[in-house]
Amino acid sequence: MDDVAASQEASLPPGLAPGTGKTFYIETFGCQMNVHDSEKVAGVLLTRGYRPVESHEEAELVLYNTCSIREKAAQKVFSRLGALRKGYRGSSKIVGVLGCVAQQEGEEIFERAPQVGLVCGSASYPRIAELIDKLEQGQRRVTGLELETEDCFETELTRRDNPFRAYLTIIEGCDKECSYCVVPMTRGPERSRPSGRVLEEVKRLAGEGYSEIQLLGQTVNSYRDPSPARLSFAELLVRVAETRGVRRVRFTTSHPLDFGPEIVQAIESHPAICNQIHLPVQCGSNRILAAMRRTYTREEYLEKIDCIRSSKRNISVSTDIIVGFCGETEEDFAQTLDLIERVGYSQMFSFKYSVRPKTAAGGWVDSVPEEEKSRRLTLLQERQRQIQLAAHQDLIGREFEVLVEAFHPKLGQSAGRTTCNRTINFAGRPEWTGSYLKVRVTAAGPNSLVGEREDGNFQPLEPASNAPGEDCHGS
Protein backbone atom coordinates (compact mmCIF):
# COMPACT_ATOMS: atom_id res chain seq x y z
CA MET A 1 0.00 0.00 0.00
CA ASP A 2 2.80 2.41 0.94
CA ASP A 3 4.53 1.53 -2.31
CA VAL A 4 1.45 2.41 -4.27
CA ALA A 5 1.27 5.71 -2.47
CA ALA A 6 4.92 6.45 -3.09
CA SER A 7 4.82 5.53 -6.74
CA GLN A 8 1.80 7.72 -7.34
CA GLU A 9 2.91 10.67 -5.21
CA ALA A 10 4.31 12.45 -8.25
CA SER A 11 0.94 12.41 -9.96
CA LEU A 12 -0.93 13.81 -6.96
CA PRO A 13 -2.80 16.98 -7.81
CA PRO A 14 -0.94 19.79 -5.98
CA GLY A 15 -3.99 20.70 -3.90
CA LEU A 16 -4.46 17.17 -2.62
CA ALA A 17 -1.06 16.63 -1.05
CA PRO A 18 -1.75 16.15 2.66
CA GLY A 19 -1.35 19.26 4.77
CA THR A 20 -1.85 21.83 2.03
CA GLY A 21 -4.98 23.95 1.68
CA LYS A 22 -7.19 21.62 -0.30
CA THR A 23 -10.60 22.79 -1.45
CA PHE A 24 -13.90 20.92 -1.58
CA TYR A 25 -17.42 21.42 -2.80
CA ILE A 26 -20.33 19.21 -1.82
CA GLU A 27 -23.77 19.19 -3.41
CA THR A 28 -26.61 17.34 -1.70
CA PHE A 29 -29.72 15.77 -3.20
CA GLY A 30 -32.66 14.27 -1.35
CA CYS A 31 -33.79 14.12 2.25
CA GLN A 32 -32.74 15.78 5.52
CA MET A 33 -30.73 12.67 6.38
CA ASN A 34 -28.62 13.35 3.32
CA VAL A 35 -28.31 17.04 4.19
CA HIS A 36 -27.04 16.08 7.61
CA ASP A 37 -24.72 13.36 6.27
CA SER A 38 -23.17 16.05 4.06
CA GLU A 39 -22.71 18.29 7.09
CA LYS A 40 -20.81 15.45 8.76
CA VAL A 41 -18.70 14.64 5.69
CA ALA A 42 -17.88 18.36 5.43
CA GLY A 43 -16.86 18.22 9.11
CA VAL A 44 -14.46 15.34 8.40
CA LEU A 45 -12.93 17.31 5.51
CA LEU A 46 -12.59 20.47 7.59
CA THR A 47 -10.79 18.48 10.30
CA ARG A 48 -8.37 17.31 7.65
CA GLY A 49 -7.55 20.86 6.57
CA TYR A 50 -9.84 21.12 3.56
CA ARG A 51 -11.47 24.45 2.78
CA PRO A 52 -15.03 24.74 1.41
CA VAL A 53 -15.57 26.70 -1.82
CA GLU A 54 -18.74 27.98 -3.43
CA SER A 55 -18.64 26.14 -6.75
CA HIS A 56 -17.45 22.88 -8.25
CA GLU A 57 -15.26 24.85 -10.69
CA GLU A 58 -13.05 26.10 -7.85
CA ALA A 59 -12.89 22.81 -5.96
CA GLU A 60 -10.20 20.16 -6.07
CA LEU A 61 -12.54 17.61 -4.51
CA VAL A 62 -16.15 17.64 -5.73
CA LEU A 63 -18.64 15.45 -3.89
CA TYR A 64 -22.21 14.63 -4.82
CA ASN A 65 -24.33 13.20 -2.02
CA THR A 66 -27.06 11.45 -3.91
CA CYS A 67 -30.63 10.20 -3.59
CA SER A 68 -32.17 7.25 -5.41
CA ILE A 69 -35.61 7.12 -3.83
CA ARG A 70 -37.22 7.82 -7.20
CA GLU A 71 -35.77 7.44 -10.67
CA LYS A 72 -35.73 11.19 -11.36
CA ALA A 73 -33.67 11.86 -8.25
CA ALA A 74 -31.13 9.21 -9.24
CA GLN A 75 -30.80 10.62 -12.75
CA LYS A 76 -29.85 14.05 -11.43
CA VAL A 77 -26.38 12.99 -10.39
CA PHE A 78 -25.63 11.47 -13.77
CA SER A 79 -26.55 14.71 -15.50
CA ARG A 80 -24.19 16.53 -13.10
CA LEU A 81 -21.44 14.04 -13.85
CA GLY A 82 -22.07 14.36 -17.60
CA ALA A 83 -21.62 18.13 -17.35
CA LEU A 84 -18.42 17.69 -15.31
CA ARG A 85 -17.04 15.21 -17.81
CA LYS A 86 -17.10 17.78 -20.60
CA GLY A 87 -15.52 20.49 -18.49
CA TYR A 88 -12.83 18.46 -16.71
CA ARG A 89 -11.47 15.95 -19.15
CA GLY A 90 -7.82 15.47 -18.19
CA SER A 91 -8.05 17.69 -15.10
CA SER A 92 -6.72 16.61 -11.68
CA LYS A 93 -10.04 17.26 -9.99
CA ILE A 94 -11.30 14.37 -7.88
CA VAL A 95 -15.01 13.61 -8.02
CA GLY A 96 -16.81 11.52 -5.43
CA VAL A 97 -20.30 10.04 -5.52
CA LEU A 98 -21.73 9.46 -2.05
CA GLY A 99 -25.03 8.21 -0.68
CA CYS A 100 -27.82 6.11 -2.12
CA VAL A 101 -26.90 6.15 -5.83
CA ALA A 102 -23.32 5.25 -4.88
CA GLN A 103 -24.55 2.28 -2.86
CA GLN A 104 -26.98 1.17 -5.51
CA GLU A 105 -24.84 1.52 -8.62
CA GLY A 106 -21.50 0.70 -7.00
CA GLU A 107 -18.46 0.38 -9.21
CA GLU A 108 -20.59 0.76 -12.34
CA ILE A 109 -20.38 4.48 -11.67
CA PHE A 110 -16.69 4.34 -12.63
CA GLU A 111 -17.72 2.91 -16.00
CA ARG A 112 -20.41 5.49 -16.60
CA ALA A 113 -18.35 8.40 -15.32
CA PRO A 114 -14.61 7.74 -15.57
CA GLN A 115 -13.69 10.98 -13.81
CA VAL A 116 -15.16 9.62 -10.55
CA GLY A 117 -12.54 8.57 -8.00
CA LEU A 118 -14.68 7.81 -4.94
CA VAL A 119 -17.90 5.84 -4.63
CA CYS A 120 -19.18 5.56 -1.07
CA GLY A 121 -22.55 4.56 0.37
CA SER A 122 -23.78 5.98 3.67
CA ALA A 123 -23.17 2.74 5.61
CA SER A 124 -19.43 3.24 4.88
CA TYR A 125 -19.26 6.86 6.10
CA PRO A 126 -17.59 5.74 9.35
CA ARG A 127 -14.65 4.89 7.02
CA ILE A 128 -14.76 8.09 4.98
CA ALA A 129 -11.56 9.54 6.50
CA GLU A 130 -9.71 6.34 5.58
CA LEU A 131 -11.07 6.50 2.03
CA ILE A 132 -9.98 10.11 1.68
CA ASP A 133 -6.53 9.07 2.92
CA LYS A 134 -6.33 6.63 0.05
CA LEU A 135 -7.29 9.33 -2.44
CA GLU A 136 -4.68 11.64 -0.96
CA GLN A 137 -2.12 8.90 -1.30
CA GLY A 138 -2.91 8.82 -5.00
CA GLN A 139 -5.22 5.81 -5.35
CA ARG A 140 -7.25 6.41 -8.45
CA ARG A 141 -10.43 4.55 -7.51
CA VAL A 142 -11.65 4.10 -3.97
CA THR A 143 -14.89 2.49 -2.83
CA GLY A 144 -16.87 2.15 0.39
CA LEU A 145 -19.73 -0.18 -0.45
CA GLU A 146 -20.09 -2.58 2.48
CA LEU A 147 -23.66 -2.55 3.72
CA GLU A 148 -23.67 -4.85 6.74
CA THR A 149 -22.41 -2.66 9.54
CA GLU A 150 -23.17 -1.98 13.17
CA ASP A 151 -21.42 1.39 13.14
CA CYS A 152 -22.99 4.81 13.13
CA PHE A 153 -21.29 7.78 11.51
CA GLU A 154 -19.67 9.67 14.39
CA THR A 155 -17.63 12.78 13.64
CA GLU A 156 -15.42 15.00 15.75
CA LEU A 157 -16.74 18.00 13.87
CA THR A 158 -19.92 18.59 11.91
CA ARG A 159 -20.24 21.65 9.71
CA ARG A 160 -23.77 22.88 10.43
CA ASP A 161 -25.45 24.79 7.65
CA ASN A 162 -28.31 26.28 9.67
CA PRO A 163 -27.33 28.56 12.57
CA PHE A 164 -30.41 27.82 14.73
CA ARG A 165 -31.55 24.32 13.89
CA ALA A 166 -29.24 21.39 14.40
CA TYR A 167 -29.96 18.05 12.78
CA LEU A 168 -28.94 15.03 14.75
CA THR A 169 -29.22 11.47 13.45
CA ILE A 170 -30.23 9.06 16.21
CA ILE A 171 -30.88 5.98 14.09
CA GLU A 172 -29.39 5.04 10.73
CA GLY A 173 -30.60 2.55 8.13
CA CYS A 174 -33.98 0.82 7.94
CA ASP A 175 -35.19 -2.69 8.79
CA LYS A 176 -38.66 -2.28 7.34
CA GLU A 177 -39.20 -3.88 3.99
CA CYS A 178 -41.64 -1.69 2.11
CA SER A 179 -41.90 -3.31 -1.29
CA TYR A 180 -41.33 -0.10 -3.29
CA CYS A 181 -38.41 1.32 -1.34
CA VAL A 182 -34.65 1.28 -1.95
CA VAL A 183 -33.66 2.62 1.46
CA PRO A 184 -33.02 -0.74 3.21
CA MET A 185 -30.72 -1.58 0.27
CA THR A 186 -28.95 1.78 0.18
CA ARG A 187 -28.66 2.63 3.86
CA GLY A 188 -28.26 -0.78 5.41
CA PRO A 189 -29.73 -2.23 8.61
CA GLU A 190 -31.11 -0.16 11.46
CA ARG A 191 -28.53 0.95 14.02
CA SER A 192 -29.22 3.36 16.85
CA ARG A 193 -26.73 5.65 18.55
CA PRO A 194 -26.27 5.27 22.32
CA SER A 195 -28.52 7.74 24.16
CA GLY A 196 -25.63 9.12 26.21
CA ARG A 197 -23.81 10.18 23.08
CA VAL A 198 -26.94 11.76 21.62
CA LEU A 199 -27.57 13.70 24.84
CA GLU A 200 -23.95 14.88 25.06
CA GLU A 201 -24.20 16.21 21.53
CA VAL A 202 -27.51 17.93 22.29
CA LYS A 203 -25.95 19.61 25.32
CA ARG A 204 -23.03 20.85 23.27
CA LEU A 205 -25.30 22.09 20.47
CA ALA A 206 -27.57 23.94 22.88
CA GLY A 207 -24.51 25.54 24.46
CA GLU A 208 -23.42 26.70 21.00
CA GLY A 209 -26.78 28.43 20.48
CA TYR A 210 -28.77 25.91 18.45
CA SER A 211 -32.18 26.29 20.01
CA GLU A 212 -34.00 23.82 17.77
CA ILE A 213 -32.90 20.21 17.65
CA GLN A 214 -34.26 17.97 14.94
CA LEU A 215 -33.80 14.26 15.60
CA LEU A 216 -33.45 12.28 12.40
CA GLY A 217 -33.89 8.72 11.31
CA GLN A 218 -35.52 6.96 8.38
CA THR A 219 -37.75 5.41 11.05
CA VAL A 220 -36.84 7.69 13.94
CA ASN A 221 -39.34 6.18 16.37
CA SER A 222 -37.90 2.70 15.87
CA TYR A 223 -34.97 3.95 17.98
CA ARG A 224 -33.54 1.24 20.28
CA ASP A 225 -30.95 2.53 22.71
CA PRO A 226 -27.96 0.15 22.52
CA SER A 227 -26.51 1.45 25.81
CA PRO A 228 -27.37 0.10 29.30
CA ALA A 229 -29.57 3.18 29.84
CA ARG A 230 -32.06 1.57 27.40
CA LEU A 231 -34.01 4.79 26.90
CA SER A 232 -37.12 4.39 24.77
CA PHE A 233 -37.63 6.86 21.93
CA ALA A 234 -40.24 8.75 23.97
CA GLU A 235 -37.87 8.94 26.97
CA LEU A 236 -35.07 10.18 24.75
CA LEU A 237 -37.35 12.87 23.32
CA VAL A 238 -38.10 14.15 26.82
CA ARG A 239 -34.43 14.08 27.86
CA VAL A 240 -33.50 16.08 24.75
CA ALA A 241 -36.27 18.58 25.49
CA GLU A 242 -35.07 18.95 29.09
CA THR A 243 -31.59 19.98 27.98
CA ARG A 244 -30.83 23.53 29.04
CA GLY A 245 -30.96 25.88 26.03
CA VAL A 246 -33.14 23.63 23.90
CA ARG A 247 -36.32 25.44 23.01
CA ARG A 248 -37.71 23.24 20.26
CA VAL A 249 -37.38 19.56 19.45
CA ARG A 250 -38.67 17.98 16.25
CA PHE A 251 -38.28 14.44 14.99
CA THR A 252 -38.70 12.84 11.61
CA THR A 253 -39.70 10.41 10.09
CA SER A 254 -42.01 8.29 12.27
CA HIS A 255 -43.20 4.89 11.10
CA PRO A 256 -46.84 4.10 12.00
CA LEU A 257 -45.96 0.57 13.20
CA ASP A 258 -43.73 1.85 16.01
CA PHE A 259 -45.91 4.84 16.82
CA GLY A 260 -47.69 4.61 20.18
CA PRO A 261 -49.41 6.80 22.78
CA GLU A 262 -46.16 7.23 24.72
CA ILE A 263 -44.93 9.60 21.98
CA VAL A 264 -48.06 11.71 22.29
CA GLN A 265 -47.60 11.66 26.09
CA ALA A 266 -43.99 12.81 25.65
CA ILE A 267 -45.17 15.73 23.54
CA GLU A 268 -47.75 16.60 26.19
CA SER A 269 -45.18 16.35 28.95
CA HIS A 270 -42.76 18.94 27.63
CA PRO A 271 -43.58 22.19 25.84
CA ALA A 272 -40.27 22.19 23.95
CA ILE A 273 -41.34 19.11 21.98
CA CYS A 274 -43.05 20.57 18.93
CA ASN A 275 -46.67 19.90 18.03
CA GLN A 276 -45.75 18.16 14.85
CA ILE A 277 -45.62 14.55 13.73
CA HIS A 278 -44.67 13.37 10.27
CA LEU A 279 -46.44 10.04 9.89
CA PRO A 280 -46.34 8.74 6.31
CA VAL A 281 -49.39 6.67 5.41
CA GLN A 282 -48.44 6.11 1.73
CA CYS A 283 -51.95 4.97 0.71
CA GLY A 284 -55.51 4.79 2.03
CA SER A 285 -56.41 1.34 0.71
CA ASN A 286 -55.80 -1.85 2.69
CA ARG A 287 -55.20 -3.84 -0.48
CA ILE A 288 -52.41 -1.51 -1.57
CA LEU A 289 -51.01 -1.08 1.96
CA ALA A 290 -50.62 -4.87 2.08
CA ALA A 291 -48.90 -4.90 -1.34
CA MET A 292 -46.65 -2.11 -0.13
CA ARG A 293 -45.85 -4.24 2.95
CA ARG A 294 -46.47 -1.30 5.21
CA THR A 295 -47.41 -3.61 8.14
CA TYR A 296 -50.56 -1.71 9.15
CA THR A 297 -54.10 -1.35 7.92
CA ARG A 298 -55.97 1.84 7.22
CA GLU A 299 -57.98 1.25 10.42
CA GLU A 300 -54.85 0.78 12.54
CA TYR A 301 -53.36 3.95 11.08
CA LEU A 302 -56.55 5.90 11.81
CA GLU A 303 -56.47 4.65 15.42
CA LYS A 304 -53.02 6.26 15.78
CA ILE A 305 -54.43 9.47 14.33
CA ASP A 306 -57.32 9.33 16.85
CA CYS A 307 -54.77 9.00 19.63
CA ILE A 308 -52.93 12.10 18.34
CA ARG A 309 -56.18 14.03 17.91
CA SER A 310 -57.31 13.23 21.45
CA SER A 311 -54.21 14.92 22.86
CA LYS A 312 -54.57 18.11 24.87
CA ARG A 313 -51.93 19.61 22.56
CA ASN A 314 -53.00 20.52 19.02
CA ILE A 315 -50.58 18.35 17.16
CA SER A 316 -50.27 18.80 13.41
CA VAL A 317 -49.79 15.70 11.31
CA SER A 318 -48.07 15.59 7.93
CA THR A 319 -47.68 12.65 5.61
CA ASP A 320 -46.16 11.10 2.50
CA ILE A 321 -48.33 9.48 -0.17
CA ILE A 322 -47.49 7.43 -3.24
CA VAL A 323 -50.08 7.31 -6.04
CA GLY A 324 -50.25 4.75 -8.83
CA PHE A 325 -48.54 1.88 -7.03
CA CYS A 326 -48.72 -1.51 -8.79
CA GLY A 327 -52.35 -2.60 -9.04
CA GLU A 328 -53.86 0.62 -7.62
CA THR A 329 -57.43 0.92 -8.91
CA GLU A 330 -59.70 3.93 -9.01
CA GLU A 331 -61.40 2.54 -5.88
CA ASP A 332 -58.06 2.23 -4.04
CA PHE A 333 -57.25 5.79 -4.97
CA ALA A 334 -60.70 6.95 -3.78
CA GLN A 335 -59.76 5.44 -0.40
CA THR A 336 -56.64 7.59 -0.31
CA LEU A 337 -58.68 10.71 -1.09
CA ASP A 338 -61.09 9.74 1.66
CA LEU A 339 -58.27 9.19 4.13
CA ILE A 340 -56.65 12.60 3.61
CA GLU A 341 -60.08 14.14 4.10
CA ARG A 342 -60.56 12.29 7.40
CA VAL A 343 -57.13 13.04 8.78
CA GLY A 344 -56.84 16.66 7.68
CA TYR A 345 -53.08 16.66 7.21
CA SER A 346 -51.25 19.94 7.74
CA GLN A 347 -48.86 19.05 4.94
CA MET A 348 -48.51 16.28 2.40
CA PHE A 349 -45.60 15.16 0.28
CA SER A 350 -46.97 13.15 -2.62
CA PHE A 351 -45.27 11.21 -5.37
CA LYS A 352 -46.01 9.12 -8.42
CA TYR A 353 -44.84 5.56 -7.89
CA SER A 354 -41.43 5.08 -9.46
CA VAL A 355 -40.14 1.55 -10.08
CA ARG A 356 -36.85 1.00 -8.27
CA PRO A 357 -34.38 -1.74 -9.11
CA LYS A 358 -33.70 -4.47 -6.54
CA THR A 359 -36.92 -3.75 -4.62
CA ALA A 360 -39.65 -6.40 -4.29
CA ALA A 361 -42.06 -4.31 -6.36
CA GLY A 362 -39.34 -3.79 -8.97
CA GLY A 363 -40.31 -7.20 -10.36
CA TRP A 364 -44.04 -6.49 -10.48
CA VAL A 365 -46.09 -4.95 -13.26
CA ASP A 366 -46.11 -1.17 -13.02
CA SER A 367 -49.76 -1.28 -13.99
CA VAL A 368 -50.90 2.33 -13.70
CA PRO A 369 -50.05 4.34 -16.82
CA GLU A 370 -47.96 7.47 -16.36
CA GLU A 371 -50.81 9.84 -17.40
CA GLU A 372 -53.12 8.18 -14.89
CA LYS A 373 -50.52 8.57 -12.13
CA SER A 374 -50.27 12.25 -13.05
CA ARG A 375 -54.04 12.64 -13.01
CA ARG A 376 -54.33 11.05 -9.55
CA LEU A 377 -51.45 13.11 -8.22
CA THR A 378 -53.02 16.36 -9.44
CA LEU A 379 -56.40 15.44 -7.95
CA LEU A 380 -54.84 14.50 -4.62
CA GLN A 381 -52.73 17.64 -4.44
CA GLU A 382 -55.69 19.86 -5.34
CA ARG A 383 -57.78 18.31 -2.55
CA GLN A 384 -54.93 18.72 -0.08
CA ARG A 385 -54.50 22.34 -1.16
CA GLN A 386 -58.15 23.01 -0.27
CA ILE A 387 -57.77 21.23 3.07
CA GLN A 388 -54.70 23.30 3.97
CA LEU A 389 -56.27 26.56 2.82
CA ALA A 390 -59.38 25.96 4.93
CA ALA A 391 -57.26 25.04 7.98
CA HIS A 392 -55.07 28.11 7.50
CA GLN A 393 -58.07 30.41 7.15
CA ASP A 394 -59.25 29.21 10.55
CA LEU A 395 -56.01 30.51 12.01
CA ILE A 396 -56.58 34.14 10.97
CA GLY A 397 -56.55 36.35 14.05
CA ARG A 398 -54.61 33.82 16.17
CA GLU A 399 -51.22 34.49 17.63
CA PHE A 400 -48.25 32.13 17.40
CA GLU A 401 -44.71 32.05 18.54
CA VAL A 402 -42.36 31.60 15.61
CA LEU A 403 -38.67 30.94 15.32
CA VAL A 404 -37.58 33.54 12.75
CA GLU A 405 -35.55 31.60 10.20
CA ALA A 406 -34.88 34.04 7.37
CA PHE A 407 -35.11 37.63 6.18
CA HIS A 408 -35.87 38.43 2.54
CA PRO A 409 -34.42 41.90 1.87
CA LYS A 410 -36.28 42.42 -1.41
CA LEU A 411 -39.64 41.95 0.30
CA GLY A 412 -38.59 43.41 3.65
CA GLN A 413 -40.08 40.25 5.14
CA SER A 414 -39.06 37.83 7.82
CA ALA A 415 -40.18 34.21 7.69
CA GLY A 416 -40.83 32.25 10.85
CA ARG A 417 -42.02 28.79 11.72
CA THR A 418 -44.62 27.79 14.29
CA THR A 419 -44.32 24.78 16.53
CA CYS A 420 -46.70 23.02 14.11
CA ASN A 421 -44.20 23.70 11.31
CA ARG A 422 -46.31 26.33 9.55
CA THR A 423 -44.53 29.23 7.89
CA ILE A 424 -45.63 32.79 8.66
CA ASN A 425 -44.26 35.71 6.61
CA PHE A 426 -44.39 39.17 8.14
CA ALA A 427 -42.84 42.64 7.79
CA GLY A 428 -39.50 42.05 9.45
CA ARG A 429 -35.93 43.00 10.08
CA PRO A 430 -32.68 41.12 9.46
CA GLU A 431 -31.70 41.25 13.13
CA TRP A 432 -34.80 39.29 14.14
CA THR A 433 -33.50 36.19 12.43
CA GLY A 434 -32.80 33.51 15.01
CA SER A 435 -35.12 34.93 17.64
CA TYR A 436 -38.53 33.80 18.87
CA LEU A 437 -41.33 36.29 18.22
CA LYS A 438 -45.07 36.42 18.66
CA VAL A 439 -46.85 36.94 15.35
CA ARG A 440 -50.57 37.38 14.68
CA VAL A 441 -51.95 35.75 11.53
CA THR A 442 -53.63 38.25 9.17
CA ALA A 443 -54.05 36.25 5.97
CA ALA A 444 -53.78 32.67 4.78
CA GLY A 445 -52.66 30.84 1.69
CA PRO A 446 -52.56 27.08 1.17
CA ASN A 447 -48.85 26.76 1.91
CA SER A 448 -48.09 29.59 4.28
CA LEU A 449 -49.57 32.34 6.41
CA VAL A 450 -49.12 36.09 6.50
CA GLY A 451 -48.86 37.83 9.82
CA GLU A 452 -47.81 40.87 11.76
CA ARG A 453 -45.55 41.01 14.73
CA GLU A 454 -47.12 41.75 18.05
CA ASP A 455 -45.35 44.81 19.53
CA GLY A 456 -43.03 44.71 22.47
CA ASN A 457 -42.12 41.06 22.59
CA PHE A 458 -38.80 40.92 20.77
CA GLN A 459 -36.74 38.28 22.53
CA PRO A 460 -33.16 37.93 21.39
CA LEU A 461 -32.13 34.32 21.46
CA GLU A 462 -30.58 33.20 24.69
CA PRO A 463 -29.16 29.74 24.38
CA ALA A 464 -28.93 29.34 28.14
CA SER A 465 -32.66 29.66 28.83
CA ASN A 466 -35.18 26.89 28.48
CA ALA A 467 -38.32 28.83 27.71
CA PRO A 468 -41.35 26.75 26.85
CA GLY A 469 -42.49 26.63 23.25
CA GLU A 470 -45.85 28.19 22.44
CA ASP A 471 -48.72 25.86 21.80
CA CYS A 472 -50.18 26.05 18.31
CA HIS A 473 -53.81 26.77 19.16
CA GLY A 474 -56.48 25.32 16.99
CA SER A 475 -54.30 23.97 14.20
Ligand code: 5AD
Ligand atom coordinates in the same frame (compact mmCIF):
# COMPACT_ATOMS: atom_id res chain seq x y z
N1 5AD B 1 -41.70 5.75 -5.74
C1 5AD B 1 -42.31 6.88 -5.32
N2 5AD B 1 -42.17 7.39 -4.08
C2 5AD B 1 -41.40 6.71 -3.22
N3 5AD B 1 -41.09 6.94 -1.93
C3 5AD B 1 -40.26 5.96 -1.50
N4 5AD B 1 -40.03 5.08 -2.50
C4 5AD B 1 -40.74 5.53 -3.57
C5 5AD B 1 -40.90 5.04 -4.89
N5 5AD B 1 -40.32 3.93 -5.31
C6 5AD B 1 -41.64 8.05 -1.17
C7 5AD B 1 -42.41 7.57 0.06
C8 5AD B 1 -41.47 7.92 1.19
C9 5AD B 1 -40.84 9.18 0.65
C10 5AD B 1 -39.58 9.59 1.32
O1 5AD B 1 -40.59 8.87 -0.70
O2 5AD B 1 -43.61 8.30 0.16
O3 5AD B 1 -42.14 8.13 2.42
Ligand code: SF4
Ligand atom coordinates in the same frame (compact mmCIF):
# COMPACT_ATOMS: atom_id res chain seq x y z
FE1 SF4 C 1 -38.38 2.95 2.91
FE2 SF4 C 1 -40.36 1.79 4.27
FE3 SF4 C 1 -37.92 2.08 5.41
FE4 SF4 C 1 -39.49 4.24 5.00
S1 SF4 C 1 -39.94 2.50 6.36
S2 SF4 C 1 -37.29 4.06 4.54
S3 SF4 C 1 -40.52 3.73 3.08
S4 SF4 C 1 -38.44 0.82 3.64
